[in-house]
Amino acid sequence: SLQYIEEYRDASLARELVKKIKAVSHKKLRLMEVCGTHTMSIFRHGIRSVLPERITLLSGPGCPVCVTAQKDIDAFVALARVKNVIVTTFGDLMKVPGSGSTLALEKASGADVRMVYSISDAVAIARENKSKQVVFCAVGFETTIPTIAAGILMAIREKTDNFSIYSANKLTPPALTALMETDGVQIDGFILPGHVSVITGTHAYRDTFEKYNMPSVIAGFEPVDILNAILMLIRQNETGTPALENAYPRAVSDSGNVKAKQIMNQVFDICDASWRGIGHIPSSGMRLKKSYEKFNASIKFSMDMPEVPEPKGCACGQILMGLKTPEKCVLYKKKCTPMTPVGPCMVSSEGACAAFYRYS
Numbered sequence: 001s002l003q004y005i006e007e008y009r010d011a012s013l014a015r016e017l018v019k020k021i022k023a024v025s026h027k028k029l030r031l032m033e034v035c036g037t038h039t040m041s042i043f044r045h046g047i048r049s050v051l052p053e054r055i056t057l058l059s060g061p062g063c064p065v066c067v068t069a070q071k072d073i074d075a076f077v078a079l080a081r082v083k084n085v086i087v088t089t090f091g092d093l094m095k096v097p098g099s100g101s102t103l104a105l106e107k108a109s110g111a112d113v114r115m116v117y118s119i120s121d122a123v124a125i126a127r128e129n130k131s132k133q134v135v136f137c138a139v140g141f142e143t144t145i146p147t148i149a150a151g152i153l154m155a156i157r158e159k160t161d162n163f164s165i166y167s168a169n170k171l172t173p174p175a176l177t178a179l180m181e182t183d184g185v186q187i188d189g190f191i192l193p194g195h196v197s198v199i200t201g202t203h204a205y206r207d208t209f210e211k212y213n214m215p216s217v218i219a220g221f222e223p224v225d226i227l228n229a230i231l232m233l234i235r236q237n238e239t240g241t242p243a244l245e246n247a248y249p250r251a252v253s254d255s256g257n258v259k260a261k262q263i264m265n266q267v268f269d270i271c272d273a274s275w276r277g278i279g280h281i282p283s284s285g286m287r288l289k290k291s292y293e294k295f296n297a298s299i300k301f302s303m304d305m306p307e308v309p310e311p312k313g314c315a316c317g318q319i320l321m322g323l324k325t326p327e328k329c330v331l332y333k334k335k336c337t338p339m340t341p342v343g344p345c346m347v348s349s350e351g352a353c354a355a356f357y358r359y360s
């Protein structure tokens with residue numbers, strides 16, 4: 001109910017938390033909000049400005065559009081150029097530049113590219129356009145993947161076989177492991193994503209936590225949730241007791257959403273994936289199982305795009321790993337703005353560069 005939500009926006013609770021943070025914080029700490037939705041919420045509510053200067057918040061790799069490899073964007077563009085193909089996509093992806101074009105540019109020059117809000121909209125378009133092939137650009141994390149799996153099962157049930165997906169789906173815990181293994185990455189704690197954790201459960205982070213002993217707290221998205229998680233991470237650091245804690249128990253359980261995971265694993269296999277600006281991360285992607293191959297657009301249309309280097313000067317990769325902040329990118333606010341984005345971190349509303357641009 002609204003009242004329930006209001007409680008988590010409560011200003012006096014927030015002030016109380018900020019007071020506590022100031023009281024316990026002594027060390028310089030770099031905390032990473034892994035998820036793009038957290039980045040947005042942190043900026044929207046001015047959370048950075050109420051924290052002591054010692055606390056730096058870094059944006060992580062949890063914006064699905066930002067980490068979609070350029071070769072995958074190139075594949076979406078190539079698909080849009082195939083005769084009789086309708087490409088369906090979430091809106092944020094439209095303007096992301098691949099190596100030569102964007103879906104928005106393809107649409108402007110006559111390709112049939114349609115924005116959808118869910119995969120079931122895409123399946124419906126296929127149902128209504130039987131003489132065409134409809135491809136859905138699947139870009140999401142654990143929160144979205146089960147819905148994509150459900151969309152495939154729906155297409156099977158209703159025998160809509162002019163439908164397929166190009167899967168650039170990604171998994172969160174392997175990205176955290178990859179960050180920990182990257183030279184130069186300095187993080188003192190993870191603010192773990194709330195929505196993703198609803199599906200994965202707390203257990204999904206256990207291995208990474210145990211291997212690296214990194215303070216980790218699962219957080220909701222209200223200012224009070226985020227401040228509370230920050231306080232918990234500061235306490236863990238100050239007392240030298242790293243822990244994996246769940247500060248979002250009203251939505252996240254230890255084992256997560258078992259049914260959603262089942263459907264996801266019924267349709268998809270874990271595979272390696274390449275992340276924009278970060279590179280190859282083992283076991284961090286999901287591709288359709290062999291038995292669902294006829295819904296795999298990359299096989300259906302023989303898409304095998306080469307890896308492409310990042311646009312010159314774009315620091316998205318370093319930003320997604322917490323190695324740089326947007327204003328340190330040489331193109332920021334110059335060549336790269338929300339109207340003329342060079343990299344995906346400026347395109348997506350969840351991207352760190354877009355958030356910086358909008359709020360600072």
Ligand code: SF4
Pocket residue numbers: 313314315316319326329330331332333336337341342343344345346347353
């Ligand atoms: Fe890339 Fe633009 Fe961000 Fe620079 S400001 S890192 S070019 S998206």
